[in-house]
Amino acid sequence: MFKDYYQVLGIAPSASYQEVKAAYRALSLKWHPDRNPNVEVTSVMQDINEAYSILGNEERRKRYDREYSKFRSETKEKQQQSWNYSYDVHDDELREDIAQAHQQAKDFVDQFFKDLHAANKRAAKGAWDAVLGWIVSILVLNIIFLVLYLVFSAF
Numbered sequence: 001m002f003k004d005y006y007q008v009l010g011i012a013p014s015a016s017y018q019e020v021k022a023a024y025r026a027l028s029l030k031w032h033p034d035r036n037p038n039v040e041v042t043s044v045m046q047d048i049n050e051a052y053s054i055l056g057n058e059e060r061r062k063r064y065d066r067e068y069s070k071f072r073s074e075t076k077e078k079q080q081q082s083w084n085y086s087y088d089v090h091d092d093e094l095r096e097d098i099a100q101a102h103q104q105a106k107d108f109v110d111q112f113f114k115d116l117h118a119a120n121k122r123a124a125k126g127a128w129d130a131v132l133g134w135i136v137s138i139l140v141l142n143i144i145f146l147v148l149y150l151v152f153s154a155f
Contacts (some may be wrong), residue, residue: 002071002089003098005051005064013068018055024052033116042109049105054097063094 006013009023027048031041054060067089089095 002067003047003050004068004071005055006068008047008051009055013065014115015055016116017058020052020055024048024056033113042113045112046105046108049108050098050101053101053104060097060101063091063097067094077140 006015007089009015009020009027011019011023014025028045029035031044033041054064070090097144
């Protein structure tokens with residue numbers, strides 16, 4: 001499967017490295033799970049990271065651009081709304097680049113969500129530990145006041 005990485009990042013094929021990096025950062029922030037809590041962002045984040053892995057590397061981008069020209073000429077009439085195309089990559093090195101970029105992006109996003117889950121778990125435990133002290137204190141004070149009430153009401 002071939003992905004139009006320029007479409008993924010929303011940039012032109014003539015974009016500079018700085019424009020690629022800026023688009024990557026903007027989309028990473030836009031699709032960050034903290035900003036999209038009810039949306040499945042895993043595949044979008046993987047595509048963004050995969051695109052940056054290819055377009056952010058000079059050698060990979062050169063190979064991609066050569067194939068991209070072939071792709072554009074073959075699919076001129078068949079433009080889609082998606083950035084995934086059933087186009088066979090002809091360059092073996094690029095095919096390997098794309099496979100590596102895909103795996104790196106998947107690993108990166110998986111690790112991110114694993115770390116996010118662990119951080120949320122630590123935060124919840126920390127919050128519970130902080131509240132637990134207050135709950136125990138309030139219970140102890142209530143018991144003391146109840147005992148004092150019972151003792152003084154007996155007089």
